[in-house]
Amino acid sequence: MSFDASSARGDLILTRITKEYGDFKAVDDLSLTIAKGSFFALLGPSGCGKTTTLRMIAGLEEPTVGSIHLGETDITTTKPYQRPINTVFQNYALFPHLTIFENIAFGLRRRGIKDVDAEVNKVLNLVELPHLAGRKPTQLSGGQQQRIALARAIVNRPALLLLDEPLGALDLKLRRQMQIELKWIQKEVGLTFVHVTHDQEEAMTMADTIAVMNEGQIEQMGSPAELYDNPETAFVANFLGQSNLIKGTISGNDGDSIVADLYGQKVSLPKHRSHAVDNSIYAGIRPEKFRISLLNTPVAGNVLSGGYIEDVSYIGVSTQYQVAMPWGQELIVFEQNDDGVAPFKKGDAVNISWEPIFTFALRGDEDVTAGSEVNPEVLDEE
Amino acid sequence: MGKIRTPYLLLLPGFLFLFTFFILPIVNLAQTSTQTPIAGGDTGQYEQTLRFQNYIDAFIENREQFGRSFLYALIATVLALMISYPLAYAIAFKSGKYKNFLLVLVVAPFFTSFLLRTVAWKQILGEEGFVVPTLRSIGIISESTTLTSTAFAVVMGMTYNFLPFMTLPLYASIDRIDPRTLEASGDLYANAFTTFRKVTLPLSLPGVVAGTLLTFIPAAGDYVNAAILGSPNTKMIGNVIESRYFKIVDYPTAAALSFTLMAAILILVTIYIRKAGTEELV
Numbered sequence: 001m002s003f004d005a006s007s008a009r010g011d012l013i014l015t016r017i018t019k020e021y022g023d024f025k026a027v028d029d030l031s032l033t034i035a036k037g038s039f040f041a042l043l044g045p046s047g048c049g050k051t052t053t054l055r056m057i058a059g060l061e062e063p064t065v066g067s068i069h070l071g072e073t074d075i076t077t078t079k080p081y082q083r084p085i086n087t088v089f090q091n092y093a094l095f096p097h098l099t100i101f102e103n104i105a106f107g108l109r110r111r112g113i114k115d116v117d118a119e120v121n122k123v124l125n126l127v128e129l130p131h132l133a134g135r136k137p138t139q140l141s142g143g144q145q146q147r148i149a150l151a152r153a154i155v156n157r158p159a160l161l162l163l164d165e166p167l168g169a170l171d172l173k174l175r176r177q178m179q180i181e182l183k184w185i186q187k188e189v190g191l192t193f194v195h196v197t198h199d200q201e202e203a204m205t206m207a208d209t210i211a212v213m214n215e216g217q218i219e220q221m222g223s224p225a226e227l228y229d230n231p232e233t234a235f236v237a238n239f240l241g242q243s244n245l246i247k248g249t250i251s252g253n254d255g256d257s258i259v260a261d262l263y264g265q266k267v268s269l270p271k272h273r274s275h276a277v278d279n280s281i282y283a284g285i286r287p288e289k290f291r292i293s294l295l296n297t298p299v300a301g302n303v304l305s306g307g308y309i310e311d312v313s314y315i316g317v318s319t320q321y322q323v324a325m326p327w328g329q330e331l332i333v334f335e336q337n338d339d340g341v342a343p344f345k346k347g348d349a350v351n352i353s354w355e356p357i358f359t360f361a362l363r364g365d366e367d368v369t370a371g372s373e374v375n376p377e378v379l380d381e382e
Numbered sequence: 383m384g385k386i387r388t389p390y391l392l393l394l395p396g397f398l399f400l401f402t403f404f405i406l407p408i409v410n411l412a413q414t415s416t417q418t419p420i421a422g423g424d425t426g427q428y429e430q431t432l433r434f435q436n437y438i439d440a441f442i443e444n445r446e447q448f449g450r451s452f453l454y455a456l457i458a459t460v461l462a463l464m465i466s467y468p469l470a471y472a473i474a475f476k477s478g479k480y481k482n483f484l485l486v487l488v489v490a491p492f493f494t495s496f497l498l499r500t501v502a503w504k505q506i507l508g509e510e511g512f513v514v515p516t517l518r519s520i521g522i523i524s525e526s527t528t529l530t531s532t533a534f535a536v537v538m539g540m541t542y543n544f545l546p547f548m549t550l551p552l553y554a555s556i557d558r559i560d561p562r563t564l565e566a567s568g569d570l571y572a573n574a575f576t577t578f579r580k581v582t583l584p585l586s587l588p589g590v591v592a593g594t595l596l597t598f599i600p601a602a603g604d605y606v607n608a609a610i611l612g613s614p615n616t617k618m619i620g621n622v623i624e625s626r627y628f629k630i631v632d633y634p635t636a637a638a639l640s641f642t643l644m645a646a647i648l649i650l651v652t653i654y655i656r657k658a659g660t661e662e663l664v
Contacts, residue, residue: 060565080568087569093562097584106580107570152570 008084009159010071011036012057012192017066019052019216026052027063028216034194034209036159039186041195041207045239045371049216050196054162057194058087070159081110086153087162091169092145094137100124100148101133107156123155126185143174150182154189163195167202179205200240204228212236214371228286230360232275237284237362238372244290244331245282245368246304250274250361257356263327267302269359280364288334289358292321292350299353307331309348319343323352415637426631433634440638444622448646451619454533454608455601458540462548462597463590465541470552470589471582475561488549496543500610503539504530507611531613539607547596555589556582591658595651602647619643 012034019027027049034040042050055061057068059080067076075083086107094103104120113119124130127147137145146166153161166182167175183206186193197203203210204224211221212235220227220236227240237243248262257268260283269283292309293299310330311322314337321333321344331352335343344350416436417428441448473484491499507513507529517523529535559582567577583590605620612618619639626636 058569060568079573080565081571081573085569087566089562089566089569091560091562093560093566095563095566095581095585097581106567106572110571110576156570 008070008073008075009036012160012194013069014053014057015067015069017053017056017063017068019049019056019061020064025216027056030066030216030218032211032218032221034160034192036192037190039183039193039195039206039208041197041203041210042213043197043200043203043210043239044213045198048213050198050213051164053213054087054164054194054196057160058085058162059083084156084159085162086156086158086160087164088146088149088153088166090164090166092137092149094145094149094152096137098136099133100129100135100137100140103137103148104152104155106152111156119155123151126154126188127151142169143178146170146178150185154185154191157189158191160192160194163193165197166195167197167199175202176205182206204240212239214239229358230273231284232362233370234282234362234366234368235371237360238368238370242287242332242372243284244287245284245362245366246329246331247364248281248283249364250276250279250281258361260361262304263325265304267304267359268356269302269361270357273357273359274361276361276363278364282362282364282366282368284360284362285354285358287320287332288318288336289354290331290333290335291353292323292333292335292344293353294344295349295351297351299351301353301355302359303351303353304331305351307350307352309344309346309350312343312346314343323350325352411637411640414633415641417634426633428633436634436638437642440635441642443635444619444639447617447619447622448642450616451602451643452646452650454537454540454616454618455598455604457537458544458601459548459594459598461537461541462545463552463594466545466548466552466593467586467590470549470556473553474557474559485553488546488553491546497606497610500539500543500606503535503542504610507535507538530611531616533612533616535611536608536616536618539611540601540604543604543607544597544601547600548593551592551596552586552589555592556586559585587658591655595654599647599651603643 012032014030014032017027017030017032018025030049030053032053042053044050052061056063059075059078059082062077067074069075070084095106098106101120101124104123105116108116108119120133121130124133127150129144129147129151132140132144132148137148140148146169150166163182167178170178179202182193182195186206195203195207207224209221210224210227212219212227214235220232222230227236231237231240231243234243234245237245246262248260248267250258251261251266252259254268256271258271258274259266259268260281262283267283274281291299295305304325306326307323309321310324313320316337318334318336321335323331323333325331333352337343413430414428416430416432416434418431418433418436420427420429469488473481473488477484505511509528509530514523514529518525518527523529563581563585564577567581568574572580603620605618605624608616608618608621609624623636623639623643626632626639
């Protein structure tokens, strides 16, 4: 048995990858570099091609066009068992006929590693389940199976660890706990993690870099903060958190800022957050960046006036308002309940204000509903 | 009280059936097996003398047929397994939308009688069929070789007839295997052959055990294939029992042979299940 690619190390480089199933393009001309040692997330709704991308990296699918390199080594057509890459599968895919110990030892035995016992015990301690070595997978809880699936993969110290919705089957509380643990383990073992998920909160909690995927392509790539504060497309603005997108036109320049006209009211926004191609824009503001004030109260920054409170939802840590604007749009506003002031009431006439730096601008020809109609929590992976 | 009685009431029809058609005949057979001919009586008249020597006599006289039965059954089982495993695997994993259609095809032979199909094989393998002339013309068998009335024909007939009993349980257990465990095996540095040896085969073992038992047990006691496709030289124990009972009217020997066959199968099956259970077969 020859592992020609097994010693490959370095950055993972996908070059112009396309994967077609008949007429359907699951992945469309995708290029991507994942730095060695990073925690990378592929985030997107069901059917966006993220799992297909992961399977091509694992070697379970072959790209129709394009190449995959690990460092200097071309692994595009290399068989899965010849790649120094391991996967934590969505439903764990533990071997039901083997004990937990033998499940974890599987990869070590195939590679002819000598000290199987020591390696397995080390990784069992890492996931804090050394007492389960003799059990069968069906005797474990979902959370325990998840850890064993992780242990079975990282025991091989792969150049790359792929995680396919690894927390999808766990309940919310356990999922949050595992997110933190996964992040910790990644730091501990120093491997490159590529994590596929449709849960934006999960991606933002764990990943250093997130690539947001939509319809087989990468919409935008960056750190969680970059993606959240400065989304380039309506899809990203809506898929990561919520956004208020207000139609407008660019009316002038003011140093590093752009002045925009939103339904007759002037606002300014930083130039580096504008992704418009012409004068037509959608100005975007995150709901928690808005402040609400009663009419006639002086406010600083960007102001939109003429609104009135349409709906109030008290959530505890914050209050969520829907504010109807004169041009017929309803804006969403999250106000922290930290100032001892009683919430506004339905029907109050208000102004909305915010700091200009929190504004981003999208192209005026965007579909403002992109990315907001899919509810990623309820959809199952493709 | 009614609640406690219900399960027994539900069991009653089955129990009555088994008692009438299984327990009573078995007891009757056991009694018959130790009888001896009535001195001066007619053919077929026996009396109970508890002669257990019947068993030893019957076995020694027919040990050749016993050996042949188990040998043929074993070969047929192995052949059926070799044919069925790839078939069941393909139906379970590779057939896509044709899965149900292919399963119907596996069961389709049952739509016609077992006997008829075996007679049909006699035709196919006969001098007038296309198989023998074809094989002769390409020189695989000589001009004087025939296929009917040979051990080959008997084993082939048995393999054919018991194939669905092998394929169906195999399919059921292979179909249950999560394809992702096979992907996981490849992901964990196992090539296709190792994946088969370490994951697919162990996970399909219940199907292998069920299929081989469902083939081997009836095959060991079979007499139809040997009777139709064989010759006096390929007689199996089933044929001996049949002729002892219906032609020679030697009930005690037929009964003793039946019990010996049952015991032999029981012992073999027990050993086999023990081995399979401890995964020594893998």
